[in-house]
Amino acid sequence: MSAPLVLEQVELHARGRALLDGVSLRIEPGQFVVLVGPNGAGKTSILRVALGLLRPTRGAVRLGDSSIFDLSPRARAAALAWLPQQPVRDEPLTALETVAIARYRFGEANAASLVAARSALERAGAVAFAERRVTELSGGERQRVALAGLLAQEAPLLLVDEPANHLDPAQQIEAYELLGRCFEAGLGVLCVTHDVNLLVHTGAADRIRVVGLGLGRIRFELPFGAPELPRELGALFGLELRALELDGRRLILPERAAGSR
Amino acid sequence: MKTRFAILVLVSLLLLAAAAWLGTPFTGEHSQFVLWQLRVPRVLVGALVGGTLALVGAVFQAVFANPLATPCTVGTTAGATLGALAALALDLAPRVEGLPIVTLMAFAGAFGASLIVALAAAGGRARIDDVLLAGIAVTLAATALSTGIQYAADARALVAAALWSLGSLPQVGYRGVLVLLPFVVPTAIVLLGSTRGLQALAVSEELARAQGVDVPRLRMIALGVGSLGVAACVAWCGPIAFVGLIVPHLARLVLGASLRLLLPASIALGAGFLVSCDFLARFLVPSRELPVGVLTAALGAPALILLVWRRR
Numbered sequence: 375m376s377a378p379l380v381l382e383q384v385e386l387h388a389r390g391r392a393l394l395d396g397v398s399l400r401i402e403p404g405q406f407v408v409l410v411g412p413n414g415a416g417k418t419s420i421l422r423v424a425l426g427l428l429r430p431t432r433g434a435v436r437l438g439d440s441s442i443f444d445l446s447p448r449a450r451a452a453a454l455a456w457l458p459q460q461p462v463r464d465e466p467l468t469a470l471e472t473v474a475i476a477r478y479r480f481g482e483a484n485a486a487s488l489v490a491a492r493s494a495l496e497r498a499g500a501v502a503f504a505e506r507r508v509t510e511l512s513g514g515e516r517q518r519v520a521l522a523g524l525l526a527q528e529a530p531l532l533l534v535d536e537p538a539n540h541l542d543p544a545q546q547i548e549a550y551e552l553l554g555r556c557f558e559a560g561l562g563v564l565c566v567t568h569d570v571n572l573l574v575h576t577g578a579a580d581r582i583r584v585v586g587l588g589l590g591r592i593r594f595e596l597p598f599g600a601p602e603l604p605r606e607l608g609a610l611f612g613l614e615l616r617a618l619e620l621d622g623r624r625l626i627l628p629e630r631a632a633g634s635r
Numbered sequence: 636m637k638t639r640f641a642i643l644v645l646v647s648l649l650l651l652a653a654a655a656w657l658g659t660p661f662t663g664e665h666s667q668f669v670l671w672q673l674r675v676p677r678v679l680v681g682a683l684v685g686g687t688l689a690l691v692g693a694v695f696q697a698v699f700a701n702p703l704a705t706p707c708t709v710g711t712t713a714g715a716t717l718g719a720l721a722a723l724a725l726d727l728a729p730r731v732e733g734l735p736i737v738t739l740m741a742f743a744g745a746f747g748a749s750l751i752v753a754l755a756a757a758g759g760r761a762r763i764d765d766v767l768l769a770g771i772a773v774t775l776a777a778t779a780l781s782t783g784i785q786y787a788a789d790a791r792a793l794v795a796a797a798l799w800s801l802g803s804l805p806q807v808g809y810r811g812v813l814v815l816l817p818f819v820v821p822t823a824i825v826l827l828g829s830t831r832g833l834q835a836l837a838v839s840e841e842l843a844r845a846q847g848v849d850v851p852r853l854r855m856i857a858l859g860v861g862s863l864g865v866a867a868c869v870a871w872c873g874p875i876a877f878v879g880l881i882v883p884h885l886a887r888l889v890l891g892a893s894l895r896l897l898l899p900a901s902i903a904l905g906a907g908f909l910v911s912c913d914f915l916a917r918f919l920v921p922s923r924e925l926p927v928g929v930l931t932a933a934l935g936a937p938a939l940i941l942l943v944w945r946r947r
Contacts (some may be wrong), residue, residue: 422841447848451846465838465892467893471893476846478847490797
């Protein structure tokens, strides 16, 4: 299934507060969309709604022609894979067993799942600790196991929440290189992050769309290379930002919090 | 791990075989009768009940994502006891002939209690303790109702109910095996068949949903089928506590958290454990039959306290 995922005028209210307010978004395989915004802007809520885990108060979430809520869980899992931001519960399973869980939707023999899981661990650079229990791994190693789970589900759209969480700088670059390879292979990536500078490591920065989210509303949607991006990001985060050119790559650096001197 | 699994199953089988042959030596013309009509059926029923309770315990720990969730801590056992007591003490049906009615009533109680706890703790946002608190509340309520029913019952039914509620395995012949099999075998088949979904659920409910698991459906099936198995055991043997708590934890210590090994291992170990407890109960008080439920409760309560203490 390679249908586009479409959010239409999505509103989400919880405890009298609007978490999402008229959010419309579209992504399909072969596209790379980045969601940026300060904490509490609603980035993770958008992913939950898009996955069909949260029902929006108003608005629609569609996958191709069907509402995401009319699809069976298996059909959803065949289209969308998720890398959650929160680490999952500490079950002392091996990395291999953990990744094999992501093969649930295939309904295949356990041996086949393990083969696929090992191949996903290889691609995520985590095969060295395939047989170790995840409870004994460092935060960075666990995040790579989680990335392997994302790959093992073999969905055409990846919904990724802070993929560089818990990773050291070298691993952060590797994580974005991995997402870049997925994108080049034709997958769609919807990625939540704080740090747009890491996007150059996807090797596809010129084709990335950046969507700015503030207080549950979409504030802007720009190509990564757009000259006004630093200004818009600064307004979104309440920062004064400076763009630097370095070896033909643009870096966006915070100078000070807006209003402070 | 595979070797450890094989050893664990083998040890459990040896325990089962030993329990049938050990004990006061057989003498004279009755020895064949003692072995085949008393000991072997008793071991078989113990194995079926122990295996079922331990399996359901391991499954509930995954369903509630809580290492302390078991049929006895989330109210299933108390609910089954209430249903069965109501049938017994109110003399809805004579004890032996009316067993299906007792089982059905036990099932209604067990499923109702589990469902209340599951609903109270549903949504995935509930803290781990909420499950246990709801379980305690349901257990207290069911126990109070059970007491009320016994108070209202006549003396003859009261004695039968009181004996039954201690939890024990003694019997003559294979009736118990035949009554239990049609309930516990489907329970085991369905629960073992749900291993992969349960494994996903044990790690994270939300991620499991995103990975394609129909979580509400799986939860209903596991609770319903698990309650059915527990209800059948409770209806025949009385409430036998804590097997579902101790055994999965022992198996987990040896085998790790992978349900693919843990669930079948829990069946084997639960069978071996309960039969051994029953043997010990016969052995500790030779002249009388100490009900096995008394012994498992005496072992289980400290084990529960130890587990709570270790979680700090």
